[in-house]
Amino acid sequence: xxxxxxWAQFPQLQKDLQATLTLMEQSIQLKNKDxxxxxxxxxxxxxxxxxxxxxxxxxQFGKQTDHKKTIALAAAIEMLHTATLIHDDIVxxxxxxxxxxxxxxxxxxxTAVYAGDYLFVTxxxxxxxxxxxxxxxxxxxxxxxxxxxxxxxxxEKHYYIEVTIDEYLENISGKTAELFxxxxxxxxxxxxxxxxxxxxxxxxxxNIGMAFQILDDILDYTQTSTAIGKPVLEDVxxxxxxxxxxxxxxxxxxxxxxxxxxxxxxxxTEAQQVFELVTASSGVQKAKKMxxxxxxxxxxxxxxxxxxxxxAKETLIEITKLILHRTN
Numbered sequence: 001x002x003x004x005x006x007w008a009q010f011p012q013l014q015k016d017l018q019a020t021l022t023l024m025e026q027s028i029q030l031k032n033k034d035x036x037x038x039x040x041x042x043x044x045x046x047x048x049x050x051x052x053x054x055x056x057x058x059x060q061f062g063k064q065t066d067h068k069k070t071i072a073l074a075a076a077i078e079m080l081h082t083a084t085l086i087h088d089d090i091v092x093x094x095x096x097x098x099x100x101x102x103x104x105x106x107x108x109x110x111t112a113v114y115a116g117d118y119l120f121v122t123x124x125x126x127x128x129x130x131x132x133x134x135x136x137x138x139x140x141x142x143x144x145x146x147x148x149x150x151x152x153x154x155x156e157k158h159y160y161i162e163v164t165i166d167e168y169l170e171n172i173s174g175k176t177a178e179l180f181x182x183x184x185x186x187x188x189x190x191x192x193x194x195x196x197x198x199x200x201x202x203x204x205x206x207n208i209g210m211a212f213q214i215l216d217d218i219l220d221y222t223q224t225s226t227a228i229g230k231p232v233l234e235d236v237x238x239x240x241x242x243x244x245x246x247x248x249x250x251x252x253x254x255x256x257x258x259x260x261x262x263x264x265x266x267x268x269t270e271a272q273q274v275f276e277l278v279t280a281s282s283g284v285q286k287a288k289k290m291x292x293x294x295x296x297x298x299x300x301x302x303x304x305x306x307x308x309x310x311x312a313k314e315t316l317i318e319i320t321k322l323i324l325h326r327t328n
Contacts, residue, residue: 002044002046003017003018003021003049004046004047004048004049006048006319006322007049007053010315010318010319012311012315013053013056013057013315016056016067016070016071016074017049017052017053017056017074019071020049020052020056020071020074020075020078021043021044021049023071023072023075024043024075024078024079025040025043025044027075027079027122027125027126028040028043028122030118032111034107035103035107035111035114035115038103038106038107038115039082039103039115039118039119041100042082042085042086042097042098042100042103043078043082045097045098045099045100046098046099047078047082047098049078050180050212050319050323051077051078051081051179051180051183052074052075052077052078052183053074053319054180054183054184054187054205054208054316055070055073055074055077055183055184055186055187056070056071056074056187057187057312057315057316058183058184058185058187058188058191058193058201058312058316059073059187059188059190059191060191060309060311060312061188061191061193061197061305061306061309061312062188062190062191062192062193063191063192063193064191064192065191065192066191068130069130069132069190070187070190070191072126072129072130073126073127073130073131073186073187073190075126076122076123076124076126076127076130077123077179077182077183077186079119079120079122079123079126080119080120080123080144080179081179082119083116083117083119083120083123084116084147084151084179085097086102086103086104086112086115086116086119087112087113087116088151089102089103089104089105089112090104090109090112090113090116091151091155092234092238093238094234103115130190131186131190132190135189135195136186136189136190139182139185139186139189143178143179143181143182146173146174146178147174147175147178147179148174149174150170150171150172150173150174150175150176150178151171151174151175153167153170153171153174153175154171154175154240157171157240157241158238158239158240159239159260159263159264160239160241161241161249161257161260161261163241163246164246165243165246165247168241168242168243168246169210172209172210172213172214173206173209173210175213176209176210176212176213176216177205177206177207177208177209177210177212177213178206178209179209180205180206180208180209180212181202181203181205181206181209182202182205183205184201184202184204184205184208185198185199185201185202185205186198187201188200188201188202200301203301204298204301204302207294207295207297207298207301208294208295208298208320208323210291210294211291211292211294211295211298211323211324212323214243214287214290214291214294215288215291215323215324215326217235217242217243217244217287218243218244218284218287218288218291219327219328220233220234220235220236220242220244221244221275221278221279221283221284222279222284223327223328233268233271233272233274233275236266236271236274236275237265237266237268237271238265239260239263239264239265241260242287243283243286243287243290244278244283244284244286244287245274245278245283246283247281247282247283247286247287248277248278248281248282248283251281251282251283252277252281255277256274256277256278259273259274259277260274291324292324295320295321295323295324298320299317299320299321302316302317302320303317
């Protein structure tokens with residue numbers, strides 16, 4: 001069980017993330033051992049654990065830091081994230097995730113649905129056991145609603161050429177940024193911080209999540225499948241039009257729109273044509289600029305956090321900067 005190499009430079013956090021992974025493993029106990037193994041392999045496949053990392057770090061600013069609870073809530077957050085990934089792979093018909101076959105590819109959609117549902121249940125069991133107030137459970141349920149609303153919003157716009165940048169931002173605000181916001185907010189709230197401070201941390205998490213998703217979409221046009229561990233151009237082939245493409249559409253509609261007009265899955269050749277038109281435009285650069293703006297908003301807010309504990313504040317700033325320059 002090896003953590004992503006990025007955590008080697010943060011030994012204090014690395015130890016807690018290792019404990020988070022261990023608890024996740026111990027919490028997965030299914031009668032169907034094949035599916036249990038598949039879930040464990042996905043958990044162990046080198047995910048960055050960014051959401052639990054932010055949860056753990058913001059927990060350090062509270063007055064009632066309970067290490068066991070902090071690790072349990074971090075595990076719950078990552079289980080929730082993993083469940084959404086399994087369900088995403090079903091909807092997107094994806095065969096590869098984190099450089100290995102998805103659960104749906106190995107066992108079929110039905111088994112993958114139940115595997116994702118099992119992780120949802122395990123997540124809420126940990127929350128019920130360790131969350132100290134109904135407010136945290138309410139935050140979690142409201143966040144789940146926003147995540148699903150974002151996913152449904154994206155699905156509703158499949159193959160829709162006229163999707164706007166504002167609609168794209170609204171969808172990723174739910175499907176990605178909300179879980180970052182939840183991670184930061186619960187980390188603060190459950191460690192005894194005030195509700196207003198938890199709200200501040202949630203806003204920071206939201207900006208981090210927005211930057212993260214925009215950069216994830218940029219990687220589709222700048223990296224190989226091997227580098228990012230999943231197929232590139234899969235979104236555009238399935239009618240999901242992300243920010244680099246939306247900017248390119250505004251710049252060069254006459255060449256790009258005809259390729260998307262048939263409103264059905266593109267061939268690899270057609271997707272490659274779209275790729276070349278997007279990369280030839282300023283779409284990627286404009287998307288990077290927006291990601292930088294969200295990151296800078298988060299960094300400014302992080303600088304205003306209390307000075308102590310210094311290691312937590314410094315680590316938050318450092319990993320937030322690292323996200324902006326990631327290549328996978």
